Amino acid sequence: MAVMRSEKRPNTRMQMIDIARMAGVSVSTVSRALAGSDLVNDATRKKIVDLAKSLRFSANVGAQNLRRGQSQTIAVVLPKSNADQQPVSDPFFISLLGELADALTSRGYDMLLTRVNEDHIDDVEGLVVSGRALGIVVIGQWLHHYVLTGLAARGVPIAVWGATLPGSNYFTVGGDNRLGGKLATEHLIACGRRRIMFLGDTRLPEVALRFEGYRDALIGAGYLVNPGLTAAVPFEGKAARRSLEDLFDHTADFDALFACSDLIAMTANGLLNARGLRVPDDVCVVGYDDLSLASQVHPTLTSVRQPLAAAAQALVDAVLAAREGKAPALVVLETTLIQRESSQLAASGVNKPKVAARSAKSAKGTKGAKR
């Protein structure tokens, strides 16, 4: 004999009215009690809360949202690897994703993850229009700038990870790409290198800024910028490898590499190795992103670090600010160079510091000196 069910609602989940009946109160009271309202008698509240807990009851969020006229969900959209652009598999984006999940959860928001390619941009707006999400975090500026501008203009709350370019009408959070490029290049110069290759596709705004930093550093040191020493290596794995192989087959006249991602740097590392070139003795290598992998490979990889947790926090702040109609802002995050083996000063016994920070106070999370 199966358990009897209440007459009208067979087979459905538990809801407030069930709790109400069991507690001998009305739904209003249950609602209030569960919301922690102090309008409810302490004893009553405790009874209801205990009951709900023991029954593993959780109020229907959809109904709550409908009634309250708002949602507690933020959508995060990721690029769908369309071509050779930076794909979602990029570990940097992925780590950012993880941090975003934490940042959102800890603030009580749900995270809706969506991958889109440029054909389906309309769906992104639909996420907000349909009430599924209250705002959107866009990871990567692969979408043409004008699309993001359009979304923002139509009042869709968005916050974008990418190059922080002045004059945009949407919130942007990013590292200081120009500084990052500068730090990396200055470091390589300090290592005594003069023929420093720049590896990255400057069609991407962030890469373009890193190139500017590279150029600034060279010019600042009184060197020339040699166009023969730049290569538009794509971010995506196989393409990157092919591109690098081709490059190394035709160019040998460099003593350092500045790569716009750690993946590119690591791949380059391996290829140099295969060609009998030693890192860092023959070629110093600096990457970008400071993936956790950077400290695990051999040689460990010098890299430009962007603070991920701060990035996630800033993105959440930004999308919430956007939703409140605040004026769009640019958030530029601290960007530091983490020195490791791949760019040790060749033939120098000097005990080098491990971290060259933008500001003096940035030592947190890094430990000092050894070689």
Add this chain to the structure above:
Amino acid sequence: MAVMRSEKRPNTRMQMIDIARMAGVSVSTVSRALAGSDLVNDATRKKIVDLAKSLRFSANVGAQNLRRGQSQTIAVVLPKSNADQQPVSDPFFISLLGELADALTSRGYDMLLTRVNEDHIDDVEGLVVSGRALGIVVIGQWLHHYVLTGLAARGVPIAVWGATLPGSNYFTVGGDNRLGGKLATEHLIACGRRRIMFLGDTRLPEVALRFEGYRDALIGAGYLVNPGLTAAVPFEGKAARRSLEDLFDHTADFDALFACSDLIAMTANGLLNARGLRVPDDVCVVGYDDLSLASQVHPTLTSVRQPLAAAAQALVDAVLAAREGKAPALVVLETTLIQRESSQLAASGVNKPKVAARSAKSAKGTKGAKR
């Protein structure tokens, strides 16, 4: 002078009633038209659809779900790196995440991403109980088995990526870990290696199965299983590196490594290199997961591949089946060995095949013969 707003609903989003008024019909008709019902006059429907499109209108999904009594969202839960267990930053999980996003999106489901640690397991059930999600995909069996069992027993639709252990009361999808371990080890034996180290923490069910495969292969070839040749290297980066350094400092008596993740394999690679050991000449190395990185590093890494896209599809199928109350099933995915440079036959000029597949028909996506 601001635009006049309709009397009763100031400042709110557009909804069906607005479309209805503009089209001169009732909301029901709008609802039907937008749902593509053929109960609506073609002309009327076209008018409504066009109107909605031009106004970028999208029906409130929360209200739809509430009315329909169901949601179109599936929650994906990821481990929160609590200790030295396989963390979310693991590129394999991440790639799986991307594939899941695609699989869900293409089937019309939204994906809710949540990270949890073991203290907050109750929240996971809340996702379903509160109607936010219709089911849960769990990535990794880091949660104690009994928790998953409890969830399933209480009727929460779950599907788990991990070791496919018979007798469980929930759906499981995973690679053939035992076969993977066997393939890797047999390959190393075929490379002429006899002192093959197993690197992985067998407390994890998946790793334990890989170890069984390793043992099977050794025994099958008539070799002994040497306990001194196994090391519980953790998955997490820094800990893995430390563990490996320690290991190599004390153990030198091996000519091959079978690592339970590509990350471990790559780190080991670098450390061996630093110690003057050549891969594959002195030590052959095989990894697990076949990350895209495996084909980019130098030397390129032989690895056991698990089909990610198929995994994502299977997980979605499974969670939907669970929701329909179907009996829990185990899905074991095809597992193949991808041969690359890190395990080339030493001192042999033979042109080796690139891929050794599990079954003859598995040539899809892999080329070449076998030996």
Add this chain to the structure above:
DNA sequence: GTGAAAGCGCTAACAC
């Protein structure tokens, strides 16, 4: 302190 009642935006009988 608690209950009754209205309604969030939508869908699905049921009428016509």
Add this chain to the structure above:
DNA sequence: GTGTTAGCGCTTTCAC
């Protein structure tokens, strides 16, 4: 074909 109506599960005045 289209409109009318009654809720989906919840929150929140407004009474008492």
